[in-house]
Amino acid sequence: MKHKRLWFSAIFAALLVAITLAGLEILSSFVVPPWPARELRPIEVSKNAVASTLGGAPAVPEYNSWGLRDREHPLQKPAGISRTVLVGDSFLEGAFVGKSVGARLEEIWQAEGHRDWEVMSLGISATGPPQYYYRIRNIALSLQPDALVLTFYSGNDFVSDALSPWRISPPIAERPRPSWLGAVAPRLTWLLVNRLGLSEFGRANKGTTDAAQEIMKKPRAERLDAMVRLIKTRYYPEKDEKVIREILSRGGDKFWDRFEPRDRDQEYLQAWWLAGMVDWETATWTVPVTPAEIEQSMDKRQVAATMTWLLGARDLARERGIKFLIALAPVGVVDPSYAEFWRPWPRYMSYPRENEAKHRLLRAALEAQGVTVVDLEDDLKGVPGTYRVSDGHWTELGTEIAAKRLAAALQKLREAR
Template sequence: MSTSSNWIRRAARNAALALAATAAALLAGELALRAAGFSFVKFWQPDPLTGSRLRAGVQGWQTDEGRAYVRINSQGWRDREHPLAKPAGTYRIAILGDSYAEAMQVDIERTFWWLLPQKLAACGFAAAREIETLNFGVSGYGTGHALLTLRERVWAYHPDMVLLAFFPGNDVRNNSAALEHEMGRAYFSLKDGKLYLDTAFRDDPLFIEKQHISAQRAWLQDLRLYQLLRRVRAGDIAKGFHNAPVAAALAAGEKLTEPGLDEQVFHEPRDGSWREAWDITDRLVAAVADETRSHGARFVLAILSTPGTVYPDAALRERYARSLGVSSLFYPEERLARLGEQRGFEVIALAPQMQRVADAKHVFLHGFANTKPGFGHWNEAGHALAAELIASQLCRRP
């Protein structure tokens, strides 16, 4: 046997051993990360309808703000499974909104929309039919994305009510391409009093590339080693989100806003960009109401609280309002209530009532143990109170 043949066999054996050792090390690392409970899941993917949506079937821990094990159902929503066909004797409520409805900061059983059916049933709402909520909230969505979701993805479930969870802290900006400055998503514009949908992002090479990369790497997403690599590459991700610990910690002293939220919503718009953003928002909310009623369903606008409006310190809130040149922090609630009166739809403004409870009990309705109290998304107390207040209003008009 030749020397070269022996060398080839030894090289092949060594290569096989090296591959086996590498595979064993990777497997051990994967198992160790899973045993340690490590998770850095990518919950979202590019979407040609809105720009982004949740990835169906994904699950994992979210620990950047609060702590919850998040499961995305097979239809791509942060919710339990729902059949398309509405069961007999069921009253369905579709929830539209952004990260407040998505609610990844708390366990699913603690979200306002999960708690709502039981509270409504207690008052005999919907003539004793079984009440079922369906959550269509996705982080980053503005009212335009809620409208697109309603038109294209909600009606197949045949809801009897559509509840739009509107977050004043950034929904107005989210509706404006001029203010948002975020590419790769759908926007509506207003021309001659009419809404026009801009879907040019679908043909953007960067968006197309994102779609390709997302599809190619789909099989990697559940691997903890890949998640660890993404986490290392992400670096200090907290700086990029208004709801994350580092960002929330920046909101110190007597300021009741935080990175990613907009002070401009607390007063009449003072420049052309914000006037246009509010005009687009008004039209979009009215469009969601019209779309809902055209399908014979009931429309309800629920205006959620911003952290500053329900911070349990009246003196601090008053000083903050004065610094903005306003006497009240409820401009969004007042404006949208007028819109509801004009267009004939129900408006539930949560912040004024939540503020009274926060003051009386000195309770933080936003924020978590791993963030700054009073800032960020609703915590369990915020969700519970929101469910109670929404149910109270709906029970008055069953």
């Protein structure tokens, strides 16, 4: 009799959980964006939301009904159209430039007479290789692409966890990554990730964007002290204020010059990366600075783990006969003006320098696997003014160079048998 009661209790509890989840999933459907928007972004896109998280840009561009910086596209590929789908992060989203890489790519083809070639841009800020893989598997493949481009940014896209068939999903995860809850209640999963702030988007902000922009409205003579107080109060109350001031003052007056109003490529000072700079410059751990130290300390296991996701994406395309290439976006230190701006903070720059070394290793590993690689370092290296010093994204010039290289590479890929 006791065993029967236990079985009854277990069955009753399971049914109660199932009914509760089903009810919450139904209720969530009234407030959660429809597919594929809920699979693409962890936030509901609005000008204010994007501007606040990405740095307060006043001229945030329009987004389509899927939450993408792109024009509207039908799910079903129109007859007679050759469709290219781009997958990547904020370098594709291009919130700080007049036209994204995808928009420029399509314009270039249109000008060349390829009016039956279209580009769909699935660029989502604050995402990386795991999201790229699942975004391709769950969404991009359903769009019937003729070509797939995975854009990889060497500045922050290296990961430590490899793709594996034995990988155990977490209880909850940002869509489109799999999770236990996501398998049975995807809408509820989106809602919880959104409301609880569980996505990667904007985690480092700590609500300091508006405060930093207010500081930039002050006279120059007052900005440094105000920024020191903000960094100490919001990020490092335990650090000596004199130490923070010394670090932030190294760039001199030229530092503030970069954030004055301009007609294009407006820079936005953000407290979160200033806090990162203070953290690295006061680090108690060993920071590699010289090329030899960087080469020795480089974590090659990250390159190997990252490779699994990229090759997995390649295999998804190959199984369906879709042309595939990986575009490698290098770190901003390839831009001489970017490197010069950050020269006073060598410890902080050790991180992008290490990623620069991993970039070269990744390219060699991908090419050894027969992957078609477009290394944008070949086009951007040594060209000043291609990267924004504030957030490390492409400027208008950098975006244009990248779009032209991709247009030529994809045309060559199309012509290959």
